[in-house]
Amino acid sequence: MRLLHAETLEFRWFDEKELPKYIILSHTWGNDEVSYQDMCWLQKLQNMPQELKANPLYALFLSAGGGTMLPSSKNAITERAGYAKIAQTARIALGLGYQYFWVDTCCIDKTSSAELQEAINSMFRWYQTSVLCVVFLADVERKSTQTTLSDYFTAALRNSKWSKRGWTLQELLAPHHLSFYNQKWNFICDKQEVIGPLEAVTGIPSKVLRGEGFHDESVARRLSWASHRSTTRIEDLAYCLMGIFDIHMPMLYGEGDKAFIRLQEEILKNSGDDSLFAWQAPDAGHSTFRGLLARSPAEFKKCGNIYRGSKPLKIAKTNLGFFLHISLRPFGKNKNSYVATLHAANHRDQHVGIVLRKLGSDELAPDGAQFTRVSGRSLILGDSIGNKYSSGTKYGIYLRQNPEIPRRFVPEYVYCFHLRETPTIPQYVIRQVWPPEWWDATTNELILPETQADFMCVLWFEHQQDDKFYKHCPSFQLILGFSQKDGRGWCKILPSQAMWPSMADQPAVWMKALDVHGPFDKCGRRDSMQFRFPHLPWLKEAVVDSLQVVAVNMDLMLRGDKVCYIVDVGFTGMLQAALSTAIEAEFDT
Numbered sequence: 001m002r003l004l005h006a007e008t009l010e011f012r013w014f015d016e017k018e019l020p021k022y023i024i025l026s027h028t029w030g031n032d033e034v035s036y037q038d039m040c041w042l043q044k045l046q047n048m049p050q051e052l053k054a055n056p057l058y059a060l061f062l063s064a065g066g067g068t069m070l071p072s073s074k075n076a077i078t079e080r081a082g083y084a085k086i087a088q089t090a091r092i093a094l095g096l097g098y099q100y101f102w103v104d105t106c107c108i109d110k111t112s113s114a115e116l117q118e119a120i121n122s123m124f125r126w127y128q129t130s131v132l133c134v135v136f137l138a139d140v141e142r143k144s145t146q147t148t149l150s151d152y153f154t155a156a157l158r159n160s161k162w163s164k165r166g167w168t169l170q171e172l173l174a175p176h177h178l179s180f181y182n183q184k185w186n187f188i189c190d191k192q193e194v195i196g197p198l199e200a201v202t203g204i205p206s207k208v209l210r211g212e213g214f215h216d217e218s219v220a221r222r223l224s225w226a227s228h229r230s231t232t233r234i235e236d237l238a239y240c241l242m243g244i245f246d247i248h249m250p251m252l253y254g255e256g257d258k259a260f261i262r263l264q265e266e267i268l269k270n271s272g273d274d275s276l277f278a279w280q281a282p283d284a285g286h287s288t289f290r291g292l293l294a295r296s297p298a299e300f301k302k303c304g305n306i307y308r309g310s311k312p313l314k315i316a317k318t319n320l321g322f323f324l325h326i327s328l329r330p331f332g333k334n335k336n337s338y339v340a341t342l343h344a345a346n347h348r349d350q351h352v353g354i355v356l357r358k359l360g361s362d363e364l365a366p367d368g369a370q371f372t373r374v375s376g377r378s379l380i381l382g383d384s385i386g387n388k389y390s391s392g393t394k395y396g397i398y399l400r401q402n403p404e405i406p407r408r409f410v411p412e413y414v415y416c417f418h419l420r421e422t423p424t425i426p427q428y429v430i431r432q433v434w435p436p437e438w439w440d441a442t443t444n445e446l447i448l449p450e451t452q453a454d455f456m457c458v459l460w461f462e463h464q465q466d467d468k469f470y471k472h473c474p475s476f477q478l479i480l481g482f483s484q485k486d487g488r489g490w491c492k493i494l495p496s497q498a499m500w501p502s503m504a505d506q507p508a509v510w511m512k513a514l515d516v517h518g519p520f521d522k523c524g525r526r527d528s529m530q531f532r533f534p535h536l537p538w539l540k541e542a543v544v545d546s547l548q549v550v551a552v553n554m555d556l557m558l559r560g561d562k563v564c565y566i567v568d569v570g571f572t573g574m575l576q577a578a579l580s581t582a583i584e585a586e587f588d589t
Contacts, residue, residue, distance in 0.1 A: 001013070001014050001016055001019060001102070001122075001126060002014075002102075002107045002108070003019075003020070003022055003100040003101065003102055003107065004039075004086070004090070004100065004101055004102065004103065004106070004107060005099060005100060006090040006093040006094045006098065006099055006100060006101055007090075007094065007099070008046075009039070009042070009043070009046075009086070009087075009090060010043050010046075011039070011040075011043070011107070012100065019129065020099065020100050021098055021099075021100070021131045022093075022098060022100040022101055022102055022130055022131065023089065023092065023093050023096070023098055023100075023101045023102075023130055023131060023132040023133070023134055024101065024102045024103075024126065024127055024130040024132070024133050024134070024175070025085060025089045025101070025102070025103045025104070025133075025134050025136065026127075026133050026134065026135045026136070026162070026168055026171035026172075026178075027085060027135070027136040027138065027162070028138060028161045028162055028165050028168070029105065030081055030082060030138070032080040032081050032082050033080070033082035033105040033106075034077060034080055034082040034083045034086060034105055034106050035105065035106060035110070036106050036107070036108060036109045036110065036111075037109075037111070038077050038106065039086075039106045041077070042074065042077055042078075045074055082105055085103065085105070085136060086103055086105075086106060088136075088181075088185045089101050089103060089134055092134055092179075092181075096132065098131065098132075102126065102130070104119075104123075116251075117250065117251050120239055120242070120251060121242065121248045121249075123170065123243060124170050124174050124242070124243020124244065124246075125174075125243070127170060127171055127174035127175050128174040128175065128176075130175055131177065132175070132177045132178070132179060133171060133174075133175035133177065133178045133179070134178075134179055134181060135162065135171070135172075135178055135179065135180045135181065136181050136185070137156065137157075137160050137162055137180060137181065137182055137183065137188075138161075138162075138183050139159070139160050139161055139162075139183060140156040140159075140160055140182045140183055140188075141156075141182060141183060142182055142184065142186060143182075143188065149189060149193065149194065150194065150196060150197055153180075153188065153189065153194045153197045154197040154200060154201060156182075157197060157198070157201045158201050163201055163202060164228065164229055164230060165229060165230065165231070166226060166229045166230060166231040166236055166237055166240040166241075167231065167236070167240045168229075169202075169225060169226055169229060169240065169241070169244070170240060170241075170243045170244055172198075172202070172204075172209075173204070173208070173209075173214065173244065174243065176211060177190070177191070178190065178191040179191075180194075191209070192210075195209050195210065202225060203224060203225055203304050204225050205217075218273055218275040218303075218306055218307050218308040218344065219245070219267055219271060219273045219275050219276045219308070220273075220275035220276060220278045220279070220300055220303035220306040220344065221275070221303055221304060221305075221306055221307070222244055222245070223241070223276075223279075223294075223297050223300035223303065224297075224300045224301060224302075224303040224304045224306075226240075226241055226297040226300075227297050227298050227299075227300050227301040227303075228298075228301070229297070233253065234256055234257055234259070235251070235252070235253050235254075235255060235256065235259040237257075237259070237260055237296060237297060238259035238260040238262065238263040239251055239259065241263060241297070242263065245263070245266075245267050245270075245271075246270070247263060247266045247267065247270070249262060249263070249266050257295050257296060260294070260295065260296055260297070261293055261295075261401060264276060264293045264294065265293070265317065268315055268317075271312075272311075272312020272313045272314065272315070273308045273309075273312070273313075273344070274309065274312075274313040274342045274343050274344055275303070275306045275307070275308050275309070275342070275344035276293070276294075277292055277293075277342060277344075277354055278300075278303055278306045278342060278344055278352050278354070278379060279294035279299040279300050279303065279376070280299060280301075280302050280303075280376065280377055280378060280379060281294070281295070281299045281376045281377060282377055283377070284373075284374075284375070284376030284377050284561075285375065285377060285413070285415070285450055286374055286375050286412065286413035286450055287374075287411070287413040287414055287415035287448075287450070287562055287563045287564075288374065288375075288376060288415065288561050288562050288563075289357070289372040289373070289374060289403045289405075289558060289561055289562070289563060290372065290373045290374070290376050290403070290561055291321075291322075291372070291373065291399060291400055291401030291402060291403060292321075292322050292373065292399045292401065293401055305346050305347040306344055306345075306346060306352065307344065307345055307346070307347070308343070308344060309342065309343025309344050309345060310343065311343050312343075313326070313342075313343060318398070320370070320398045320400070321370070321398045321399050321400035321401065322398065322399045322400075322401075323396065323397070323398055324396070324397065324399070325394055325395070325396050326340045326341070326342075326394065326395065326397065327340065327341040327392040327393065327394050327395075328340055328341075328356070328366055328392045328393060328394075328395050328397070329341070329392030329393070330392075331355055331380070334357075334412045336357055336358040336359075336412075337355060337356070337357055337358075337374070337412070338355070338356050338357075338358065338366065338371075338392070339353040339354070339355060339356075339380045339392070340353055340354050340355075340356050341353045341382060341392060342354065346381065350381045350382055351381070351382035352379045352380070352381060352382070353379065353380040353381075353382060354373055354376070354379065354380070355373065355374050355375040355376075355380060356371040356372065356373055356374070356397075356399070357371065357372050357373075357374045357412075358370070358371055359371065359372060359403065359404075359405070359406050359409065360406055365395075366395045366397060367395045367396055367397070368395075368396060368397070368398070369397060369398070370397075370398050370399070370400065370403075370406075371397050371398065371399050372399065372400070372403035373399070374413075403558070403561075404558070405556060405557060405558055405563070409556060410486075410487035410488075411487050411556065411563050412484060412487055413448075413450060413484065413563065414448050414482050414489065414556075414563050414564065414565060415447065415448065415559075415562035415563055415564050416445040416446055416447045416448060416559075416562070416564050416565075417445065417446040417448070417457070417480050417482075417489075417554075417564070417565045417567050418443070418444060418445050418559055418564050418565070418566050418567065419444040419445075419446075419459075419567045419569065420444070420566055420567065420568050421444065428461050428462065428463055428473075429461075429462060429463075430459050430460060430461060431460040431461075431462045432459075432460040433446070433457065433458070433459050433460070434457060434458045434501075434510060435457065435510075438457065439457075445564075446459075446480065448482060453483070453484045453485060454481070454482075454483050454484070454485070455481060455482050455483075456479065456480070456481040456511070456514060456520075457479070457480050457481070458477055458478070458479050458500070458510075458514070459477065459478045459479075459480070460475070460477055460496075461475060461476050461477070461478060461569070462475040462496075463475065473571075474495060474496060474550075475496035476493055476494065476495055476496055476529055476550055477493070477494045477495075477496065477500070478491065478492075478493055478552060478567075478569060479491065479492040479493075479494065479514065479517075479520070480554075480565075480567065481520060481523070482565070489525060489554055489556070489565050490520060490523035490524055490525065490554075491523065491524075491525060491526070491527050491552050491554050491567070492517070492520060492523050492527050493527050493528065493529040493550055493551075493552055494517055494529070495529065500513060501513050525553065525554040525555070525565075526551070526552065526553050526554070527551070527552050528549050528550060528551040528552070529549070529550045530549055549571065550569070550570075550571055551569070551570060551571075552567065552568065552569045553567070553568045554566070554567050554568075555568075
């Protein structure tokens, strides 16, 4: 471990078995921190003969010799706010009688990926073995004489970046002793004086803040402490939590949110605590297909009162996904929906469960089948643990982290109709949509309301009037629908109608107008409308005499993690040949 000497500000390297007593700094990074290379340059400059120190050319030579052009002036480094943190930490160390201290900005050579990885995997332990952690709150002002310490510290901590950063969570939990300092480096208090405010702001129980029962807390509860925190790089949301779960894993910057998936997989290797599956995602509705693991700590925001169960859950990772034996019981009207009962429970000692959807044929038994998690925005609560509770039948099932829709899948819910931009109709625009409140023009999506058993919508397709070629093509209406009862989506193309209701009319008026063109109960996922192109001097007779076709096709698939119908609309027949002829003729003239 590389430490700084508090008097000389020179680095010393120690084997961890022979570490001296040291203090450690906790802070939030700014834009002008001092790096390892900066400190090395200052140390070289300090050890230079006095007659050479005044020679700027020699300082420049030192910089070039290090392989990196560093500032040629000592003041360029020592006047930074980041250097003040180092100097003040050294001052506090000496004042308390300690000779060494550690600061993350400069005690790690971040140009070495191996050293950076070793440091991050060791950081929780380094904070834990320090004699004192100095917490510098750069955005907290001096306490006024009228306020109590509790009120002052609660308000200060709520507004401070320090309580919202991912890395500072382990810096709060690991050390045995913490002292807080304000932006002027004035001492505020020790941690033991503000346990109540710390618990209120961070959600961490007071006994854990006192260093008791940390490893007895459930996985979900520990992750909830990080749910409101953020990091500059998305991967660090996982890496900053490794020490809290005693996990060591390689860092792969660039993997994005897969880092958090890897962290959870590592947790599962060391723990049978199924509270890890009690996450809740606000946007994960009935039509959202998710895997077993969460995507970020934010999805554990509501898990502050989830406790581990008395029994561990056996789980294995296979090429078909996670395999686990878990109790299932039917849920709702759909015979493919189940509640999986977890051993974890809430603060009222109620078992918690998650909703799973079996993928595949209705006739297949749950045992050995593929499942996906649905309705991930909430948990299903059972009876109290002390009572007899029918948790269902235990089955061995598979859950992929990235589910796939099988062939001939019948959905119970669909998130949206997504109109894919079709190259064959570039000059057509959607003029109107009914009902307008469910249409998102930015994504070309018609969002289906979950509470509506039967959904129907109309889209007006019109050509652009100023286009010489497409203005001779007909306008048309595309009607899309979905029925929850039989899980069937359908489509219908109709010629342009002059007597459609206005956008302000009530739904009943619209349904009556649609009934005129129905019934739609036998409509499928494909439809087409035929028309003939008008006689124009620049069109070949073969094109004019042939039938043109407007066709629509719907495919059920996952768009992201949501079950959607992908809708393609386009022209077939000889229209493309007609347009090519027209364009050539226009070019020739």
